[in-house]
Amino acid sequence: MRNLRVEKEIEVAKKIIFNNKQYSQGYKKYHVVPFKGTENIKELFSQLQSAFQVLLMVTGSGDQVLEAVLHGAKDITCFDINILAKYGCQLKIAAVKVLSYEEFITFYTRGFSLELFKKVSYCLEEDSFYFWGSLFETIDHYVIHTSLFDTKDHSRFGLMDTNFSIYSKEDYEEIKNNLKNVTIHYMDENLLTLPKKLNSLNKEFDLAYFSNIFYYLGKNEKFYAKFLLHKICPFIKKNGEILFHYLYGAGGKIQSSSFQDILWINYNLEIIECLEKYIPLTKYRVSNSGYGNPLGDKDVALSLKR
Ligand SMILES: C[S@@+](CC[C@H](N)C(=O)[O-])C[C@H]1O[C@@H](n2cnc3c(N)ncnc32)[C@H](O)[C@@H]1O
Secondary structure (H helix, E strand, O other), X not given: OOXXXXXXXXXXXXXXXXXXXXXXXXXXXXXXXXXXXXXXXXXXXXXOOOOOOEEEEEOOOOHHHHHHHHXXXXXXXXXXXXXXXXXXXXXXXXXXXXXXXXXXXXXXXXXXXXXXXHHHHOOOOHHHHHHHHHHHHHOOHHHHHHHHEOHHHHOOOOOOOOOOHHHOHHHHHHHHHHHHHOEEEEEEOOHHHHHHHHHHHXXXXXXXXXXXXXXXXXXXXXXXXXXXXXXXXXXXXXXXXXEEEEEEEEEEEEOXXXXXXXXXXXXXXXXXXXXXXXXXXXXXXXXXXXXXXXXXXXXXXXXXXX
């Protein structure tokens, strides 16, 4: 049966591919698919003291989701403003389920070979099967890899970094095995309108993870702090927490020289200082991921505990 919504999303994906709008700024309803996470989640999740099973998190590239699966998450509710993000995440999860580690790395580093895609496709959920099937049927797999995903943004880092466990052989098998007992639910939703949707889910979360969305929200610290306190906290279990912002290179030893660098570090420090006026913060410091012009040798993740 035809699914008009998915057909529209396929058309949008084709427009992104052929207009090659990889570098449009900001995040919106239809955007290139995130290829890879840009945060040091591996170290961050290892520092969390309480175990978590029920999670609310941004979909992004799916790397954060897979890290959560390694750490024992069983029930994950993903949301993203970008409608295409869920397709990227579902493709990655299906790839982990069916491919060997070597095949998985080949699939993501050598332009999504058609042969491997065919294997992966049988494990895709219905909408994703239709979405990816239509694209791979009509567009060269290498073009999909380079034009629908933001792969160019990641070319200087490569896939085999240490920030996400899924790219290491040792953890890959454990994540693959854990995935057998995980339920993932996706919502196409802006963080700011998320609470309305959460009302209808009737769920409480151990942990919420919002990546660095705050940088792009266009809201000030006072607004964000109140939003977290009044609109998100009610959905968090007692003793649960919200990891609500991730600041690249905003801590540790600062190696800065240029005036612009100093402005950037001051901007980040002001964000932290300002948020601290409104909510009690817990700061996690992890080795910097290398993204976002890191000046300090530590990235800082901010958390609000319930
Ligand atoms: C903030 S971005 C940055 C990249 C990120 N550091 C990572 O590791 O993936 C991560 C995801 O947040 C999504 N996003 C950005 N603004 C959002 C918003 N207001 N509501 C929901 N999702 C948003 C983007 O579409 C993207 O998939």
